[in-house]
Amino acid sequence: MSKAQFHDDTDYSRRSSFAKLRFIYEHKELLLKRRNGAKHLAAMDNISAFPDKAFRPKQMSYIDDVYEMVMRELGFPSYKGQKSKYGVNLK
Numbered sequence: 301m302s303k304a305q306f307h308d309d310t311d312y313s314r315r316s317s318f319a320k321l322r323f324i325y326e327h328k329e330l331l332l333k334r335r336n337g338a339k340h341l342a343a344m345d346n347i348s349a350f351p352d353k354a355f356r357p358k359q360m361s362y363i364d365d366v367y368e369m370v371m372r373e374l375g376f377p378s379y380k381g382q383k384s385k386y387g388v389n390l391k
Contacts, residue, residue: 313360314353314354314355314360317353317355317359317360317363317364318353318355320363320364320367321344321347321348321363323367323370324341324344324363324366324367324370325344325348327370327373327374328341330370330373330374331366331369331370331373333373334369334373337369340366340369343362343366344363344366347359347362347363
């Protein structure tokens with residue numbers, strides 16, 4: 301039995317993370333203005349060196365967080381959530 305075409309979206313998530321990573325590098329000067337921006341950029345360098353761009357879920361989540369930091373610096377709407385022991389509070 302063949303696998304459904306849209307059964308698993310892992311490949312889409314990885315492609316999306318790669319595109320976000322390119323966006324982060326295009327605007328790295330804005331990231332460096334932020335507190336701990338150099339640390340985040342160094343982490344993005346380590347993640348981008350991952351072979352075959354087969355990012356792990358935690359790496360993709362971190363890329364999303366840094367992407368939102370850059371979007372906030374550009375003045376665009378961005379997600380800013382607060383994590384609590386009960387889950388994520390949207391504020």
